[in-house]
Amino acid sequence: MPDGQVLEFSGLTKRFGAIPAVADLTCRIHPGRITAFLGPNGAGKTTTLRMLLGLIRPTAGSATIGGRRYDELADPLRTVGAVLEATGFHPGRTGASHLAVYAHAAGIPRARVDEVLGLVGLADAAGRKVGGYSLGMRQRLGLAFALLGDPGVLVLDEPTNGLDPEGIRWMRVFLRTLAAEGRTILVSSHLLGEVQQTVDAALIVSGGRLVFEGSLADLAHQDEPVTLVDAPDRDALLAALEAAALPCEQLRTGIQVRGLDAVGVGAIAASAGIALSALTDRGPALEEIFLDYVNGVRPPLIRDTEPAVSAGISEARSDDALEGGAR
Amino acid sequence: MTVAAVTRSEFTKLFSTSMWWILGLVLVLYVAATAGSLAFVFGAVSSGTLPNDGAPVPSEGLASVLYSLAASIGYVVPLILGTLMVTAEFRHKTLTATFLTTPRRGTVLWAKVVAGLLIGVAFGIVGALSSVAPSAGVLAVFGLETDLGAAATWALIGRLVLALTIWVIVGIGVGVLVRNQVAAVVGVLVFTQFLEPIARTAGAFVDGLDTVTNYLPGAASDALVGSSIFQVAGAGASGGLDWWAGGAVLLAYAAVLLVLGYVVSWRRDVS
Numbered sequence: 001m002p003d004g005q006v007l008e009f010s011g012l013t014k015r016f017g018a019i020p021a022v023a024d025l026t027c028r029i030h031p032g033r034i035t036a037f038l039g040p041n042g043a044g045k046t047t048t049l050r051m052l053l054g055l056i057r058p059t060a061g062s063a064t065i066g067g068r069r070y071d072e073l074a075d076p077l078r079t080v081g082a083v084l085e086a087t088g089f090h091p092g093r094t095g096a097s098h099l100a101v102y103a104h105a106a107g108i109p110r111a112r113v114d115e116v117l118g119l120v121g122l123a124d125a126a127g128r129k130v131g132g133y134s135l136g137m138r139q140r141l142g143l144a145f146a147l148l149g150d151p152g153v154l155v156l157d158e159p160t161n162g163l164d165p166e167g168i169r170w171m172r173v174f175l176r177t178l179a180a181e182g183r184t185i186l187v188s189s190h191l192l193g194e195v196q197q198t199v200d201a202a203l204i205v206s207g208g209r210l211v212f213e214g215s216l217a218d219l220a221h222q223d224e225p226v227t228l229v230d231a232p233d234r235d236a237l238l239a240a241l242e243a244a245a246l247p248c249e250q251l252r253t254g255i256q257v258r259g260l261d262a263v264g265v266g267a268i269a270a271s272a273g274i275a276l277s278a279l280t281d282r283g284p285a286l287e288e289i290f291l292d293y294v295n296g297v298r299p300p301l302i303r304d305t306e307p308a309v310s311a312g313i314s315e316a317r318s319d320d321a322l323e324g325g326a327r
Numbered sequence: 328m329t330v331a332a333v334t335r336s337e338f339t340k341l342f343s344t345s346m347w348w349i350l351g352l353v354l355v356l357y358v359a360a361t362a363g364s365l366a367f368v369f370g371a372v373s374s375g376t377l378p379n380d381g382a383p384v385p386s387e388g389l390a391s392v393l394y395s396l397a398a399s400i401g402y403v404v405p406l407i408l409g410t411l412m413v414t415a416e417f418r419h420k421t422l423t424a425t426f427l428t429t430p431r432r433g434t435v436l437w438a439k440v441v442a443g444l445l446i447g448v449a450f451g452i453v454g455a456l457s458s459v460a461p462s463a464g465v466l467a468v469f470g471l472e473t474d475l476g477a478a479a480t481w482a483l484i485g486r487l488v489l490a491l492t493i494w495v496i497v498g499i500g501v502g503v504l505v506r507n508q509v510a511a512v513v514g515v516l517v518f519t520q521f522l523e524p525i526a527r528t529a530g531a532f533v534d535g536l537d538t539v540t541n542y543l544p545g546a547a548s549d550a551l552v553g554s555s556i557f558q559v560a561g562a563g564a565s566g567g568l569d570w571w572a573g574g575a576v577l578l579a580y581a582a583v584l585l586v587l588g589y590v591v592s593w594r595r596d597v598s
Binding site: 046047050053054055056057070071073076077080082084087088089090091092093094097098100101102104105106107145 | 333339346427
């Protein structure tokens with residue numbers, strides 16, 4: 001079983017000329033779960049990941065894997081696997097020889113090449129030239145490269161780019177299985193919605209600065225609840241809610257009420273004598289909270305999540321993953 | 328993660344695309360066709376089959392001149408091979424995976440040089456065969472001396488292989504420094520097929536200029552081999568450098584390009 005390592009950014013800074021791409025980033029990423037690395041395009045995510053992987057030299061600070069810089073690792077591919085956006089393939093090389101190139105350099109047996117191709121579902125395309133691969137197949141080949149050394153740490157930059165819904169689902173299940181095995185997984189994305197069902201913890205960067213660090217629960221639970229309610233007599237319901245001074249928004253599917261949970265909204269309707277046709281907790285509006293952090297509406301919240309709390313989450317998730325894997 | 332393992336990886340890179348055999352084929356066809364035709368012309372003229380226009384055909388050393396065509400015209404092929412070994416990584420963005428696998432970038436460059444030396448020897452032997460076999464055959468048909476019994480000829484063939492090998496390393500240096508594949512290949516072709524021949528021709532006629540043009544890479548390579556079609560054509564009037572000096576100059580080009588490329592380009596951020 002590969003060892004998950006702690007990833008640590010310490011005062012990590014990169015300036016391109018006068019422009020700071022990453023500014024004084026400090027945080028830790030723990031093993032055994034999936035951590036999302038979120039932020040809009042241009043927030044410094046890719047630059048940060050490339051600094052972690054020794055491809056970009058930091059202007060200041062450090063990024064380490066289990067306490068070591070990437071170029072100090074004795075066996076990089078067996079320690080960290082990376083799927084990066086701008087990773088290329090020679091179009092004239094077959095998928096299998098693409099992997100063989102790096103297996104040879106890292107002293108990984110050739111048999112492992114076929115193994116990882118099978119893992120990502122490319123066994124049938126192994127002998128075909130990469131130039132003829134679809135975007136989704138290239139993304140899978142990128143993942144196969146990351147898995148070559150069976151590493152304890154996986155770093156993925158926008159891994160679902162170019163995948164169809166089926167592929168995205170596959171990737172989600174796959175990453176959960178890998179995290180359940182105790183690996184450290186860091187996934188960047190500019191869309192919270194894309195990863196929120198998969199990840200346990202989140203980092204949010206904006207303008208090169210860390211604006212949120214914590215578990216997904218930290219991100220969700222701090223906010224007012226949102227309830228969706230509807231009634232055949234929608235006008236009467238709206239009047240009752242407005243009388244209670246609740247902010248309401250009319251949607252096609254009903255009225256969205258902020259600041260009160262389903263129990264409270266139900267009680268208002270009952271005391272007004274209105275029969276309901278729908279009443280649901282919509283949960284916190286994660287995407288809005290995410291954007292609030294990105295835009296600086298909310299002050300930064302940095303909370304190094306205690307592994308004890310998150311252990312429960314990842315166990316619960318590993319059950320899911322096993323089910324998902326068995327299907 | 329030794330240089331040996333990374334070198335093996337470089338070989339896999341080289342032989343898993345069709346570049347190596349396409350360039351090999353170009354080398355064979357280009358050199359063999361040129362050597363064979365020129366051997367025919369020289370042979371026919373000196374045997375009287377074709378009328379001589381008065382210019383003396385050197386019967387002595389004629390074989391050497393023909394054999395040396397592998398280097399004097401064929402050197403552009405190993406040069407481009409070396410260039411592509413590096414620029415392909417920039418062009419197809421495989422450098423990311425290469426450096427992820429081997430973060431010590433100096434090791435990667437060393438491995439490319441070692442792999443380049445080995446493939447260079449192979450190209451050198453193939454190139455030498457392509458010039459020697461057809462020209463010796465044609466000379467023999469015309470009853471002219473092939474010089475294949477002479478030790479000096481075999482020494483020349485050895486230096487031919489050495490020169491073609493060093494050209495691969497020069498190409499690696501060019502590739503590291505220029506990075507852009509199209510710019511590198513166009514630059515190599517313009518320099519080798521246009522700029523240097525003009526400069527060397529000028530050097531043959533302008534007094535004193537050859538002290539500079541003798542140090543051009545192509546001239547140094549011809550000096551290393553010790554014979555060249557340019558000498559027959561009159562472009563090497565002063566005879567050029569000693570063979571060992573020519574080799575040293577060519578090696579110096581390779582070394583300077585590599586060191587400069589490593590410092591200026593190879594250690595840069597990969598994004």
